[in-house]
Amino acid sequence: MENTINYGIDLGTTNSAIAKFVKGEIFIFSNPQDMGSRTLPSIVGYKKDKILVGKQARVFAEREPQNVKSVFKRKMGTSESFPVKSLNQSKTPIELSAQVLKELKTFVNTGDSLDAVVITIPASFDTIQSNATKEAGILAGFKQVVLLQEPIAASLAYANMKKEKEMQEGQWLVYDLGGGTFDVALIQIKDGEMKVLDHEGDNFLGGADFDNLIVEKIIIPKLYENYKFSDLEEKMKSASGKLNAVYLKLLRLSEDAKIILSAKTSAEIEVSGFEDEDGNDVDIEIVITRSEFNELIRPNIDGINEMIKQILTRNSLTQIDLQFILMVGGSTYIPYVRTRVEEVLQISVNCEIDPTTAVAIGAAYYAATKRKEIEKSGKAKHSSISVKTSYNKASKEKDELFSARITGNTDGLLYRITRQDGGFDSGIKNLSERISEDLPLVNGAFNFFSLVIYDIENNIIETDIEPIGINSGFGISGQPIPEDICLEVDDYDNPGKTRLKAIFFKNSILPLRSQGTSFPLNKGLIKGNNDDFIYINVLEGSHLALPEANKGIGFMEIRGTQITRDIAKGSDIEITISISESRDITISAYLNMADQEFKQTFNPKERHTTIEFLKEQVEDLSDKLELEIQEATDREDYETASALSKLKKQMESVSEETESLTGDDVTDKRYQLEDKKRKIAQEIDSATKNKRIQQVKAHYFEIKDECKKILDENGNDHERKIFNDIVAQESVFFATNSPLKIQEKSDEIHSIVGKIRWRTPEFLSNIFQWCKNSQTRMNDQAQAKSLIDAGNFAIESNNWERLSEINSGLLNLLPKGAEKEATTKIGFGI
Template identity: 50%
Template structure:
């Protein structure tokens, strides 16, 4: 088993180990604390991690990095001035993970670990966390969502007699992130049913508010400063070092106010004139609570959203489980209980619960890869005589647990026996079948160890290197991890000259996941050309516009990679697989060229600059103002007012972006970008109705057209059946409120329409007559058209309808483009639809 669990936190990290049903936290050898500050410093050629690095923050903040978890998956870097080094958030996280390895005093090597992530982390951030684990030397990394870990810590705590099954909310407010999850346990199985979260909401934001809204105004009144806050937040600003120092002091004051009503902040700094400004100011808990209120309300809104989505009332929930260092703040505990009407549960240590739960989970996860040295040793040995696969629950509430093992190889004259280590159970010697099935009796509230023995006819054991069977009775495990967001691919919506999204994996689906899609190529790609098709994968609501979602990565296939031309309308088979740790694998197979493209997926990184942010906010403002104008012209003042509210919020975000320094050291630009994306989703949601109404009207028109041609022309029973099959699914299509799904049905109706009428002599004669009499427009080459018309009349006379179809087709292409009403070619997009 993996056994080791790690909470890689924004402000503090911890490591724990599962051993025989129990979990123990490893303490820092220096100071014997349960946690390690997630802080890294370089002092000339020395690397400092943890408490020493945090202490160094006050003396040389430009040599120290903290809070880098919030920038995982971005292109941000940290520059360490004295050492002249540049490090990424992934590299800094790897230093923290390496330092945690030093906590393990048992002498064993930590080669695999379960590392926790916020449930709201997107796939890009998850990939970055896994990368940090591998960089730290872990051969195997399994990611676990923090609310699940916290719930496992609670459900598996030693006071098991007080535990009752049911459902509750996990309120996880840490130093940098917030998660709320709905957790349900029934019949010994734990499931996460739903979640919400914010990757940029935590204790650090409260520290920043204390600095910016209390300390900075105090400083400006006490000394002579110009643009103090901007100079603080700019990496090259005069007071940037002071900013980091004040954040540290604000954090210390916040911690003190968890147990005291008032504290003091003391420091000294020169002002713009070089004159010293001595500060000794008091900070009251009530002042902190005023700053905390907007943050708290955000978290409560997310909790209410989950309850509303799942039709839950306060009495349906047992409690709110409080996790994360920021939940030590009394105001948070009091207000969550009062405003939601649900009691709070503080029975787990908020700072170590996630690491403990991760270790419980690690105790149920078998290793997939063995270390290099062990592999090298076994490689030289002879292959084992049998292949064995075992399956059983590693944690159980039952008195007996089902165990099965499948064997491949020569089983003749072989026997098996399963014994429990305390001597209380023995299957006895049995002939070895291809599959063993046994119910193993468990000692209550104990870690039960069994050994599977494989013996030959002389009762000699075979050397199979079988792991022991370990089952923790009275412990809980989780039934898979839920997917936190929809995973979509971007496809061409040729009808509306844009791209849309198709959901591949839905939010809250249990990982791992796999799906095969067959899509059509929407434009011809010539062999050897620079043109391409792209399979673009995004994360976020499937009903939103692609621009409102987070890109994960893409596969791009260019003409230079093709062995023959890829013709419009040909099929591409796309296989998407997502592991439990949200590692995404994509394979694309082009049926026409018989080519497979695998292991060419290019993962995305989050790139956000101030100028790019300003540009996208300005463009969104333009879109919103167009929607406001259209709504007002139609007299829809309620919709217009909703858009005006979003316009005001966008203007506020734009103002913040314009005031921000280009080298701003905070993560405010990521907070603005996240909010901008959510506003884009709200705009899409509020304007989707009018687009849905339009496409539904098109559907009903297409339906009426088919009803007419089926009644008027020579429809077959197969045509009638095809129409009935479409109508049978009508409610489902329309209820989806997906313009792409409804458009796909419209396309099927139009194809049926054309198939019926194109077969009908009556329709062919009517269409030819229209063309011949000029009702469809003047022909571009009159002489050629006249000859075709004569041929057509003769074909009608001879009842040669195949010839008539040829004449109609050629006449149609002699019409001017505008008369043909051909759909304009959609040359943009992805190339798949």
């Protein structure tokens, strides 16, 4: 049994493919239902008791489009589902993707049991979309699914195709424009290692959008011009619309025309088979020229070029710093895509690899380096000797260190390691519990070795060791995360509001694990009280943005019923986050006061985006933008007001498009608009950065003065050292001009103040007295009386630690916001 995965799948928006690594070579499986083709159209149809996938489903769509589904990858990770009329039920993107994966299994005629696979995803896929893809793999019957970002796969395909002497150290871009998504990644080869340095992408940009543009901008206007229709686009795009089936057919015809235009200067689209509102048969031939099509997609292609410019700017690169742009994805067959890139960016394009199979090839190369982690079923092979090996499965070194740990009685036993091509033989050596060898590698090839164990008479001893394979071609150093991973924390500068704290930054290499980060609790917890809780919210997106501008991954609740003792306000909670290579996120929260740890793994597979909720979010953001413009104008900050006014035009466009969405809209427009809304929110934050810098600096100096005073009165040496270290860094974090960095330092000082306050007898006594005066407002009078009696006793006995716990309990009995009111009046409302 092979100990590496070896199988790679490109699960594409419009076409998919499967490949296998076989003894250093990649074999791409052909489609048995479409001779000569090595791809499978990602289309699923339901016909009575049959499921059709691929070309058969495409043909069936001409008769029953309501029973055929495509482009579902674009809705991966959403709560969207696709109604299937013949089944009288809906199918999710996960279920439809699983059908495509199952069909790809039928391509494999080697007799292998496909229990593990590498599946590719766009580099810009967020955590939820990634988890949804894994779930589709599991639903298709794979027991182990490893995810690989598509630009990395393309880079592996290219690098392993080239001979080593042809691969020079340097940098290039992977330009991956497929049927539904776009990614651009900056790749570097240095010291024989390939790395992904940066990336940009759009999960809602690809060939399917170009098809839709032909329908929207060319076909529909022609229909209006020659026939009588009202609200034609709405009737086509609404699931319940009279012309929804026509819309799906026109998309297919537009795709065919687009493909023809890659080879010819014009294409014809015949539109027929339905009536206009006067009962006239629609029968019209529409000619589209290549120049018309180029002009149609130019804004999209120029938008892609802007993404590339952002990468160059971020990494301080110019065109001459890049060797080429590697073109990948079916949509790069479009001549204008290639010529426009060279024209605008002045960087040569590289079209040496097949854009439709490169990703599957790279996935197979990667799969050859990933060990299977599936428990073997059935009767285990009996062996008195067990061998556990350790070595790099991809290496550019001349020799690779191989080590093994032997379990069992090794007395009198021998071993020998040989390379498959006969170029290396370790000779027969004495076996011990631990062995190691430097294995020489043939450059640019996959090197296979065998380890054989003998007894004293050179009889082979049966063991559980599996073949040793090392790729001396190019591997990848790791996969980067597409966005910052953040925690939502309290914003002390804006009471009642929150902000983001980055735990991992964009382009950090997976897997990741944070050091434990401590935060003071802004509220206490009463043991046994289910209404008392704190939550840890994890989000994905720019740490400089508003929390609501980012994507939620999940949150963990800790309730009073889960804790073993009361937790005082201001006590520490230590949070550790880890992310696996396949993007499972595990949160560990440790409550110091209770000596309790809570753990939870997030792998959500759906993001719910209702049109109503989206409209509400867009309206709120529009109001915020109006307020920011007014504030900037009032303080005569006309530069900021001008920048925000430009955003206002974008916001109005998003608002208008959002309002036009019908409740049963079948397109992925809502998700595109959600992305646009999120980006505008981030730009609003960026435009108002100067205002926020002034605010956070003022707050910093205020809390600094307060802390210095309280340190002189009640601080200890450890707290003084922390304070002095922060002050010594002022010139550094002020120079960053980052509101977030300055705010973080304010929070650190605020934490010092809080710890000192909550152990100071005068402060604790004043809080207790304020709570006593507010007893009538408390929601549990019996518990309040009990705590007040205990508090009086704690003061009499000078038990200030106990009084701190009692105060937290009393404050939690008051209405929301009362705690802030109390601490402000006592002198802690900084």
